[in-house]
Amino acid sequence: MTHTMHPPIRRRPTNVPPQGTRGVFLALLILSVLIGVSFLIGWLLSGLTAQVLPGAPAYTILIFMLLTLLVLTPLTYRLFPWITNWFYLLPALVFILAFTVLPVVLTVNYAFTNYSGANSGNPDxxxxxxxxxxxxxxxxxxxxxxxxxxxxxxxxxxxxxxxxxxxxxxxxxxxxxxxxxxxxxxxxxxxxxxxxxxxxxxxxxRINRYEYVGLANFQEIFGKASRALWPVFLWTVVFAFSTIVINAVAGLILGILLYNKRLKGRNVYRTLLFLPWAVPAVISVQMWVALFNQQFGIVNKTLGLLGVAAVPWLGDPLWAKVSILLVNLWLGFPYMMTATISALSTINDDLYEAAEIDGASRWQQITNITLPLLRTSFTPILLSGFAFNFNNFGIIYLLTAGGPAQEGRESTAQSTDILLSWGYNTAFVSSGGQNFALASAIALIIFFLTLAISLVNFRAAGVFEEARK
Amino acid sequence: MTAAPKTPSDLPPGGYVHREPSLLRRALPWLVTAALVIALIVLGQALVQNMQGRQKSFSIYFVERGWVRFLLFLLAASGVLALTSLLGQRIGMARTGRRISYAAVLGDQLTHLFLILVVLVAVYPLLYVLIAAFDPRNSLFAFPDFENPNILYRSGLMPRLDVLSTENFAKLFEGVTIPGWQLLLAGVGGASLATLLLLMLVGRFGRDSVGLQRTRTWALRVVIAALAALVLFMTPAQFTGFSNESKFLLSVRNTLFVSGVTGILAILLSTTAGYAMARLRFPGRFQMLLFFIFIQMFPVFLALVAVYKLLTDLGLGNTFTGLILAYSGGAIAFNTWIFKGYVESLPESLEEAAMVDGATRWQTFVKVVLPLSGGIMVFIFLNQFIGTYAEFILANVLLTGVEQWTVGVMLRSFTTGQFSTKWGVFAAASTLGALPIIALFYGFQNYFVGGTVSGGVKE
Structure with missing residues (x-):
């Protein structure tokens, strides 16, 4: 079959995405227009609904926005067929934008205002x-x-x-x-x-409006830094660092002991030692509050049998720090133990055999084979553990609630408060006076610290290389 | 993961050359150890100084120099073990006729002693709370029985076993009305669960056949369906008690609901994204991956104030919808990363075959990749479920009404009550609240054990 006449040339939308940086920006532009238009239409429609039905809830905007997205997405596909690749990411992107990125943007915004319980933007x-x-x-x-x-x-x-x-x-x-x-x-x-x-x-x-106050919140934070920021920051770092070191050491010892294939009943030990990991932390941490009680707690009763006077576990600034580390050890060692065992099982047994033939002792085998090989799989675990504990609000709040009180500190930043719980106290506890703006400023500081930690993390764990693959 | 290169091409030109590590590098471990030891000594001294002059409490049974006795006990135990090891080594050598190292046998015995002590310290607190749950006298905060001849009772280390009752549990169910169909559902679910456990035992110890496996799958489905129906159709109106603790079952139901929906949402939102990241090559993919990884480092509760304001402005303040939406934002990035790692481990040839046969990308994803990723989806669901179950801070801020509370918030209200702390009720509620998660954890142990290292590396 031969064509004598060419069909009229029509610019058909192509399936091939534009390459390079231009392609990225074009795709992002199209997606942001798509989401932005959906948001605008959702906002308009929910405004209309509120006019017609005065009792309509505010979240109708979410529903309308989703519906608009559902309509607009196929239309966008018609115009730019190559954008389909991005549609796989769209659901995740929309949720991340709405409930992670938007709150972050709002936080940055609030950090420069005087938004608080008294200036809330609501009718007084x-x-x-x-x-x-x-x-x-x-x-x-x-x-x-x-x-x-x-x-x-x-x-x-x-x-x-x-x-x-x-x-x-x-x-x-x-x-x-x-x-x-x-x-x-x-x-x-x-x-x-x-x-x-x-x-x-x-x-x-009247309306208690809030207004922009520039850097006043940061001035307040750094003006009182010796009463809140510095000691809290120091304890946050010390806590995150030492808890991960202690847990790793305990996990390593137990893991190496339990990996011994000769040991009878090691599965029984493993199963039992899992238990602290299996109980939800939100429950077990509160349980430890009772067990650490100075007069009646089981811990002090046991120490009494050993001839140790009643320790003020949660009632003394120094001991409270120790008890937080101990409880976090109890919560975290099973994970480290399991990680050690799984990492050990990836080490080839031939290495040990070769070492044995060369006359290496058990101790030399551990220090020259086991530990160096464990380092590759342990580095990312330790680093992400540090990042996690840096913001480990749950254990602090549930065990000590930041207390006990310490002289010379702000009432929102007591002896065991970490940065995050300091921010929480500022915003949501009566002693902080619902100072949302100040809490947002604190959150902004935590953002930057977390960012720095994660950059170090990724560099060390080789995430950039893996993502580029 | 192992550092050892596998092919000769990975080797540097000229092969491996052994270099003696520098002096600093060799000294580093010892320096770190020394620093740690010094830090520990300083801390120990500070603690000892802190304890100077502290009175012993009148509510605690005190044994002067008890630690000396404990050390003596350990020494005696080690001595006995040394003897039994010697015996065991001799018997073993005589029976097998091979040389057995005495040090190895003794080492194993001492390891057992050490592990038993560790297990005691790690598990006894849980056991103690479990028994306290059955003790109506608020026994987490009781005086020990100083007159009792048994030292375990005299010191209060052992709760009294003769007064046990289910009084604390009864308080949790006060005024709860359960209609017949819910009882029936619970019965059906419980029966299937029992069947499931029985079948698992049979499967472990006896022969595992296809029929057995099929029955197991069905039993699991019935359990899940019954539980889902119970969770979905239980209403606050069934809880007529006035106290907080009578609404505990409702809080369990709330937590299961929120965690379940968040888990499903996590699967829905992260699978497509993870697949695209793993398989599709388009400009912007690398940037998006980096964006997802960075987002994952920022837990939602960092922006707590903004989330609170956003959700209350949307009218979702004291609702599960608001809480679930807030959780879902934080659930996506990590799970996408996990799913991406899984898809990359699948052979690409399957998908290529499907595409050659004319399937589109989407069909390949739905009909080839998804059916193969059941395991990882279960892992994502369970991980998210358990994580959400134990979440406290967002739930505490967003949920203001008793009828919306989750387990963690409810438990907190028992122990920080204004007029009384109800430790007995707390212990009972903890037991009930922790059971579902413990069961899930042990039921799907392999997922978590396998997931730790791979997840840790991928994180």
Whole structure:
């Protein structure tokens, strides 16, 4: 069959992705436009839903966004067929962007504001006062505030309150209604638009907005560094380092002992020694609080039999640190033991035989064959263990809650607090006064430290080389 | 993983040349050891100084110089072992006619002694809490019986076995109404579980046939289905008790639900991504891999404030949906990495054969790769499930209502209660709450044992 006429040349979308850096950027651009447009449409639709159904929950935006993505994805495929490779990553990417990257971006944002329990961006229900709405539904009159003029009461940025917001409530103060303000004069607020007929107005209050304060949070952290940042940072590093060393040494000893093939019943020992690993840490750590009690704990009862006076395990700054290390040893040694056993089983027995023929003693075999070969598989385990324990909030919070108190420290950064629990206390414990912005600034510091640790980690574990394959 | 090169081409030109390590390098282990020993001595001195002048507690039975007796006991035990080893070595040599080293036999015996002590120290706390769960007298915090002639009771080391009852457990079930169909489901699930365990025993000790395996698979399916139905259809309205502890079963159900959904979500989100990373070659793949690895280093709770604000603004503050979404963000990167490593270990020829036969990439993934990756998906699910079960910080911040609490948060409320700490109830609840995870762990032991090193290297 021969063609006498060529079909008309049409630019068909190709299946071959554009190569090189250009390809990466193009793909990222297309994907971000896709996700961004879905977000915008979801936002618009959920806004519309909220107008139609006032009680609609805020998470409708997620649903609409997902639906839009489902519609837009095939369309994108029609335009750029080569993007299919990226569609395999899309579900994971969307979730990571929404629930990991977005929170990180928000954290960075909050770190430069004064966002806190008092400046939360929500209506201030404590300073609610009576309000009367005029007949044309355009002005609201508030009673005289003691010692404050209206602009101060509403916490406006401008003296005329233009562009500010007032919050209106009905008699029961159940549903807040936010209304932009055009101007104020005396005790009367002129609204930018009339209040809808459906909203009854009986009360009004202000919004506790938060604003950008520059580096004030970091100034606060570094200004009080000797009372919080430095000691907490030091303990975090000491804790993460020594706990991983102790666990590794214990795991190595037990693993080497249990790998001995002559030893009878070694599977029984292994099964029993797994147990601390099998119990969820969230339960066993709380159990240790009871066992470490100074007056009644089983640990001190045992030590009493050995003639040791009652140790204040959780009641003394130094001993509390020791007990955290001990509990983490109890939690972590089975993992290290198992890792040792699996790593040992990959070592070729011929090496030992050869060494034996050459006349090496058992000790020489351990130091010259076992340990060097274990190092390759142990380095990444130790490094990731360090990174994990650097942010091991669970054991600190559940065992000591950062305590016991120590003189000369901030109330949120006590003797066993690590960086992460210090941030947690600042934001969510009453002594921290719900200072979310300060907690975000602390989190930002932890981000950078974690980043540094992980860079070292990856370099040592050869992750970059493996990923490039 | 082993450093030894396998092919001659890996060798440097000229083969291996042995170089004597430098002096510093040889001295390094000893320097590190010395530094550690010095640190330990300093710490020990600080602790001893800390203990100076501390009174012994009136609530603790005290034996003056008890540690001397303990050392004597160890010495005596070692002596006895030395004798029995000698005996064993002689008998063994006479029976087999081969030379047996005395040092090796004694070493093994001493290893046994050491391991038994380690097991005692590691496992006894759990046993103690287990017995305390059956002791109605809040025995984790009880005075020992100073008059008792038995030293184990006198020191309080051994809980009283004669007063055991299920009172603490009864408190956990106070006011719980369970309709008949749930009882039936629980019965069916329990029966299948028993069958499953029995079949596993039979499989281990007797002959393993195809029929047995099929029955086992079905029993496992029934157990999972019954459990899923129970978890899904249990409602807070069934828990009519007023105290926190009467809602414990609800918190177990909540935790199972949240962990299960997170585990499934982890599989759904990470398999496609992991496959693409392993098999597809496109510009941007390397950058995405790096991005995923970096993300994995940042646990979600670092951005706790932002997650809290985000989810409350979305109206998902005190809901499981919010919690699951927050967990899923953190679950993806690690599991993608694991799945990528697994797919790379599969032979590529299978997929190529399918593609030659006209299958598209997606069909290859769904029909060839997924059916082969059942094991790794079970591992991803279990790992995520267990990790989520033991998660505390996000659950503690996000879940504010008692009826939404997870096990960890619920247990915390027993021990930090404002007016009383309920250690008996705590012990009972810990026992019940830890059981599912212990069972999973031992049931699927091989997955975890195999996963440690490979996972550690891949991390």
């Amino acid at each position: 229900s404590a300073s609610r006062t009576a309000a009367t709405l005029s007949a044309d539904r355009l002005t609201v009159t508030l009673p005289e505030q003691q010692g404050q003029n209206l602009a101060e009461f509403l916490k406006c940025a401008a003296p005329t309150c233009a562009g500010g917001t007032i919050v209106l409530y009905d008699e029961e103060a159940s549903v807040p209604y936010r209304q932009p303000v055009r101007a104020i004069s005396g005790n009367t607020v002129t609204l930018a638009a009339p209040v809808p007929e459906t909203v009854e107005v009986a009360n009004a209050t």
